[in-house]
Amino acid sequence: MMLLLAAILPALSTGPADAGAVKLPVPKVEYRINEASASRSPWINANGWQILRAPDRRYYYDVPAASPALAAAEAFMYGAKADIHTEPDGVELFNRMLQFLRGIPERGDLPTMANIGVLDDGSPETGELMNLLSRRNLIYRIVTAPDPHLDLNIRLGSEEFPKTEAANPSKLAQKIRAELTDEKRLLRVYGSEVVIARLVGASDRVRIHLLNYANRPVTGLRVRILGDYPNWQVAAYDHPDLKLEDFATADGATEFTVPQLNTYAVIDLSKRSH
């Protein structure tokens, strides 16, 4: 079982990437027509799928001065060992994020939550599929064999998911969503297409990581998670007084509004008080 190592902090790099480190693209939103999709969804450069695919590798970001906070949060969210190189003007931003990450309450090693399993054959096609699943918050984990406890197992090349369908990963992700059904999705995000979530936890408590890939705050983000979790705590970067709003548990789900998400927030939900 993949575990998220909550306490792995990214480091500031002053030089080039170490030999063997995987260089990751700059995380960000590119506002362009998504030609593979019926929608005009913005394109997100997100690296979570790469980190999940090889969690023990070392990663290297080389980002402009505006981006080290986002890169650091992304690395932390996925438990990556990462070095971040940035311009001199970006160092303060990095340090501010690092200080925030250090202050996030420890919850121990919580397992990845998912109800979709992806049998990763290491191919670019499966990688791109995982990328699309991440961007649509279709919560998955990588498995080595079909897991009967999951609602859906995906192996590209199977009769159900032929390789030919991988030519349009967006359409394939849509098919997976339809097969799972929205009702069974562990987590939904409403009000933004540029926020990616990660979910870890056990039966009585979950931690939701929310990462905003845009360069401006998202306001009024609505989150729905399966399960009744009446208690919450939140830690938000650059927003120490953030409170969740319109919190409700009903019909086997918990919903709340994050009034403002600047870059990164960590929300702990539990069945009992913290």
Next chain:
Amino acid sequence: MTMDRRNFLQLAAMASASAATTSTDLPKYRVVSRFAPAPKPGMPGPFPGKAVRVHAEKSVDTATGNIDAPTVIEMLSRGMCSLTGAKTEPDAWAHFFNANDVVGIKVNCSGAPKIFSAREVVGRIVDNLVALGIPARNIYLYERFQDQLTSVHYDRVVPAGTNIFAAEAGRGSIANYDPNTYVETDFFGEEDTRSNMIRLVTERFTKIINVPNMKDHGAAGVTGCLKNIAYGDFSNVARSHNREKTNTLSFIGTLAMVEPLRSRTVLQIMDGLRGVWHGGPFSENPKFRFYPKTIVFGTDPVAIDRLLLDVIENKRKSEGALSIWDRSMSAIKPGVLDPHFGSFIREPGHIEYASKLGLGVYDLQKITVTNIEV
């Protein structure tokens, strides 16, 4: 299964929608609202199938587009008195409102700053509400998009303290929408499947006045009372169009039916002083503007919109434009502002669809029109 009020309302709304349609390819809607309908919902209200049409030739200078404010004042007075049967203008307004109300005025600014609910009309509506004893602080002019609303400068015609509110200061934010009142549906596989109602409607307003324009609409066929109150009060509605296909046929009526919007929208005042016969809801090209010089009053949005269908279709016919009822793919040319073509297969049937949901009278034979000349 335990059925609470929320479930009951969802199921009731879904049953109404399914009863109204004979097509099997309509989207499935899930309506979530904690509000029960009023005993007599505002739509169609106390005057189903009734419309009062007030025309004044001198209301607009067509050379400049300027509106003659004194004429508009008289048009509003005559229209409201005729609709309600009241002898005086204050009595006419008192038919719908009292000093304790918090009133939202749903203006239409989607074509601003070229066309919008006229300042002279909106300003006079506010004057009449204030005259009833409603404090300016309890009156809200509202729209979805800040940039459009700001461009109209309603602040120049309303008393100090009147609220001018846009739900989305930044496009796409749902912060000012009610997370517990929404319609959920998946049209084209979009990720965000909810359209939420503006929070002021659910939490602040006791009554709403709908002030649409008379316009052609590339997707809906026309945009009048129903389109303005439906798409103008919910988030995330543009997702209903994709390529040549638009779901306005069923989505407009479904949204307008959601409580408390349906119950609280008690008065329709269609500003047809200026209109758009092609390219709507926008008005980038002035050659597609026209001047009906008319204001229509009623409580039944379907009846008023049924009349609008003929206004727009007849004008388009006189200009040699494509019929709003045309459904041929050969006439679809997205992004081309040519009256012989359209961007979508238009859905003017949304008005009849809404009538089957119970929002008003569609049959022209059953609509009573009072014409007044000022």
